[in-house]
Amino acid sequence: MNRILLRGARVITMAPGRPDAERIDILVDGDRIAVTGENLDAPDAETVDFTGRVILPGLVNTHLHTWQTALRSVGADWTLLEYLTHLHGNAVQHYEPDDMYVSNLAGALNQINCGTTTLGDWCHNSLTPEHADAAVDGLMQAGIRAVFLHGTPYRDPDLPHPLAEIDRLLNGPVRDHDLLTLGMAVQGPQYSSPHTAVADFRAAHERGLVASFHQSGGALARGWEAVRNAGLFGPSTNVVHGSDLPDAWVKKLVRVGVTFTCTPENELGQGHGTPVTGTLLRHGAAPSLGTDVDSVVPGHILTAARLALAHQRSLDHAHRQRTGSHANTPTVTAKQALAWATVEGAKALGLADQVGRIAPGMQADLVAIDTRAVNLWPAHNPIAAALHADIANIEAVMIAGRWRKRDHALLDCDLDTVKERLLAAGERLLHAMGAV
Known part of the structure; x- marks a missing residue:
């Protein structure tokens, strides 16, 4: 060796x-x-x-929808509603397996170029087994360490996660690849019925998989209490965004080991709500970080760390100005921000060891x-x-x-060919969306 x-x-x-x-x-x-x-x-x-x-x-980007790489920057001025309309209401249906492959390959290579060695690939566009396999192939070809968080486009709240696909992936390429592990990108308690949310979390728990889900503001749905009452929130649960979660709920989740992922540039720019960083810090926890969507913001995790740090410091400064209090030391340090992009990211993806x-x-x-x-x-x-x-x-x-x-310089890849294929995929998708 x-x-x-x-x-x-x-x-x-x-x-x-x-x-x-x-x-x-x-x-x-x-x-x-x-x-x-x-x-x-x-x-x-x-x-x-x-x-x-x-x-x-190596840096850890805990949350990236890598499948969107072919549509890089098209949504730089989109609000959250526009993003959901154009990407999830239109673009997803036009993706072919090869679009998934080249997006994941190029997206993962970009992450390596930025210093990311571990990627949480939140793939909620696995339309078919072929789409999922192509996305996995892209990650493997890039040579990045990744947790492939299998998900599907938004669906009926009563429709459970396709467990046959989870088991197929567990018994296929994921099992045989040293750098790849599997997780579940579930709709979660906010966007599933209580029965479905419990079933999805239980399925992840039984398979020893991380279950990650989105929460971006709004009154909590009934699924939250259902999952909590079933005892299924724990260290293998990852909440993405968590914006505007009630303080009492954050406290409960932190107590049982639930991890949180902030994507500060996207959250602040698109209107997800206030990043949950400060709430976590008050309860003795810390966020991991993601860059979320290359279709809207750049994929540099160190930029996310600096933004998260600066935003939290600005909130702390504003609080001191309102109360007239003063601090002789910083409320959040550069080392903490670096930990969010390393230690905390590893924890959120179940790879802390x-x-x-x-x-x-x-x-x-x-x-x-x-x-x-x-x-x-x-x-x-x-x-x-x-x-x-x-x-x-x-x-x-x-x-x-x-x-x-x-x-x-990146090694062991033909960047010119990858870029040509990525451009062709993006142009085809934009044409299919009616955007060009």
């Missing part, structure tokens, strides 16, 4: 009890981190000098940021440098011990 020794960088491990940043070496053995420490000796390993860089755990931290035994999912660039130099604060990095600063990305990006 390949052994790679990374030297010279300042390392942000995100591991409990460790300094914010350390000058340590990392020895990768196969797909895992073998050892971390000063002046490691590994004469049989390939040595890579990363002096002037910051290495951190594999990714999100740099420690022996963890998967070798790593990102090297070139802090010698003029926009980051001098990097007095490695945490801030990592958080402030742009795509051009993402020098190298490793997933399961394999380089997927080196010297600022």
